[in-house]
Structure formats: C-alpha cells, structure tokens
Amino acid sequence: MSSNATARTARRRTLRVAAAALTAAAALSLTACSGADAIGTKPAGHTGSGTADGAGSSRTGGAGSAAGAQGSETKADTKADAGAKTGTKAGAAAKQSGSAPAAGSDRAGSGVERCHTSGLKAAFATGGDAAPDPDAGGSTTTSVVLTNKGGRACKIGGFPGVDLKSVNGGERWSLARSTAKHGSITLGPGDSTDFTLNLAMTKEDKGFYQPAYADITPPNETTPITIAWPWGTLVDQRSATHPATFVNPIG
Template sequence: MSSSATTRTVRRRTLRVAAAALTAVAGLTLTACSGSDAGGSKAAGQAGSAVAAAGSDGAGSGAAVHGAEPQAGSGAKADNKAEATAGGAGKQAGSASAARGGKAGSGIQRCHTANLKAAFATGEDAAPDPNASGATTTSIVLTNKGGRACKIGGFAGVDLTSENGGQRWSLARSSAKHGSITLNPGDSTDFSINLAMAAGSDEGSYQPAHAVVTPPNETTALTLDWPWGPLVHQDGATHPGTFVNPIG
C-alpha cells in the first residue's frame, strides 16, 4: 500500500472516531435534558397527587361529620354519635335561650304617666318651713294606680309655672346617685325638692301656681297645684337653692 493510500485510510478512521465521539456527546446532552424534564414532571405529579390526597381526606372527614355512610364502622359511628350529641346540645341551648327570651319579654316594665298619680306630701312633718333660709324641702308622692307592677327610678322633670301662667321655671337636678324600685299596684314612692323660701329674703321672689311633673323617661306630665309660699327667684343661677332630687 502506498503512503498516500495509508494516509487516506488513517484520515477516514479519524473522522469516524470524531463523528462517533460527537454522537456520544450529543446523546449524553439529550439524556441529561430529558432526565431533568422527567424529574420535574415527576415532582409536579407527586405534588398534584399530594394535593389530591389532602383534598380527598378533607372531603372524607366532612362527609363523615355530616353523616356519610361509615366505611370502617367504629370511627364513623363515633363521629355520627358525636354529631348527634352536639346537635342535641344545640337544641337544648336554643330552647334555654328561647325560655330566657320569653321570661325577659314578660318582665316588669317602667312606670308610665298614665298609670301614676302624683300629689304633694302635705302631712305635718312634710310641710316646708316658710321661714327657713334655703334649707327646707317638700316631697312629691307618686302612686302606681295601674293593675300591674312597674319600675321607676331617676329624675322626674319639674317645671314651676307662675300665677299668671306667663313664666316657667325648669328646676335644676342634684348630683345625687339613684337606683330604681318596683311599685306594685297601689304602692307609692316619693322624691324631694330642696326649696329656697323667699320669706324674709331681700332677693326677688317667685310665686308658683303649679308644678308640672314629668315621670322619669316619660313625655306626658302631671300638673299639681302649688301649696306653698313664694321662692327665691333663681331660675338663672348656677347653683340655685331650689332643685330636684332623684327617685330611688
């Protein structure tokens, strides 16, 4: 064989080896890419399966709680029994609430003006001292004339009107604490009014003709004749000597 023929043969072998090497490298590269894709698909598939499994478990638990047909027996029966017990307790709680609501609905209401009678306490000890210098009192008695018990407490509104009806004095209220009391049919309670009597006073006087009394939380009033003498006129004073005290 000539030297040129030998050279051509070696060259062809070299090219075949190079081509084979390139093919092998390409195969490895494709295999690596394919492996990565497969792994990603597998991971995604597993994650999807896990989510599906979790959703299935959740649905299964919910179905069991809501009375689905038991598969294994004791566990499902226990769940159904617990559900029945909880349902019974809920019904009992609802019944108790309804009973309480009914009781509250039939409770004692406040005293309304239409069921009250008002009068000044005019007994010997109840009459204010006309010569007192701002330290005397009078009382107004409120009587339940209705046919059922009622509650009353707080401040009544008291307006004094003059003899000619042209001047109205809304009495201030004290800062005394108060509660509420229950009046059965025929029962009475009272509240006091501090008075600054005008007898012997150098200040201007005010002679009331009537006391207009509005029971607590009411808008309708009861009108009484004023049985006492004149008061020191202090309707614009910051701390007047004539003011109302609370019921209860």
C-alpha cells in the first residue's frame, strides 16, 4: 500500500473516532439534561403537594375548633337549661312549701283544730271570790269558764261574743269588747280556760238592766252556749258609747 493510501486510511479512522466521541458526548449531555429536568420537576411537585396538605391541615384544624366551640356552647346551654329547670322546680317547691293556709281554715298553725261550740261547755265561775261585788259599782268583774269536753285537743283565743238576755228574751244586750291584746291557748280534753266581764252593777231601782241569761259564742263560731245569769242588776248602758260593762278576750 502506498504512503498516501495509508495516510487517508488513518485520517478516516481518526474522523470516525472523533465522531463517535462527539456522539457519546451528546448522548451524555442529553441524559444529563433529562435528569436535571426530572429532578427539577419532582421537587416542584413535592412542594406543591406539601402546600396543599398544609392548607388541608389548617382547614381541618379550623373546622375542629369551630365544632369544639359549638359543642361547648351546646353543653353550656344544656347545663343552663338544666339549672333553670332545677331552679324552677326548687322555686315551685319552695313556693308550695311556703304557701299560707286558706282564710277561714279550721286548722291552726300547729295542725290542732280550733275549738268549736259543740266541743265546749260554759259556766260562770261562782266559787270563792269569783262572785262580783255588788257594792263595787263599775269596777267589779266576773269570769266565764270554757271547758273542752271533747276527746281531742283544740285551740282557742280571741274575743267571744256575749249577749245578755232578759227573762222573756225580748231585751238583748250585746256587750262591747275591750281593746286588750290576746293570744291563743290549746285545751286538751277536760282542760279549761276563762275570760272576764267587766261589770257596772247597781242597786238602784231606776236605770238598771236585769239579765236572765247570757249567750256565749266562742271565737270564730256562730252557735252560742246559753247559761243562766247568777248575779244582780247592771247599770243600763246599752246605748252608751263607752259602757262600763264589756268583754275581755280569751288567752
């Protein structure tokens, strides 16, 4: 082979090697670019996903807080309603337990009934110094005794009604009441109490009133107990504004 041919052959080999090297370099360059693009894309996608997750977590936390607040308000309202109902029941119970007995009730505060006419007997006290002094003028007194003849205790107090009657019953005198204060007492079976009458007695044969009977009506009753009048004459003051003969209270 001539020297020229040998030189041409060597040049062609050199060109092929150079071309192959350029091709390999280009391939590596393309591979590197593809890898860089993939790496750049992947972090971007990851960052986007992370932001979305964070936003979702924030929204979830907000909803949970709202639900928790609403639950707390509901529980508070429920407790308030329960407290209101309890207060209403307690108030109703307090109101019921503190209500006053109806007016005109036969029961006293302790649960003992008042004394009724049917359970009492009446009589003037006549023994010893119980008799009024006929010489005392308007300063004497007499007592009427009331006895519980029933089988149960009863309570009595206040002013009885006292009506004096003449022999034929035509001349009545409803005695005035004093201004004395009074309480009440409980009479067991067989127990007695009394009240007094202030009397203006007289021996004059003019301006007098001679009772024959006394109708004694216990407090808060309408039926009287009639008893005989055992004493002498009284000064007739049936029309007087402030008579000297009047009734004092029981108790």
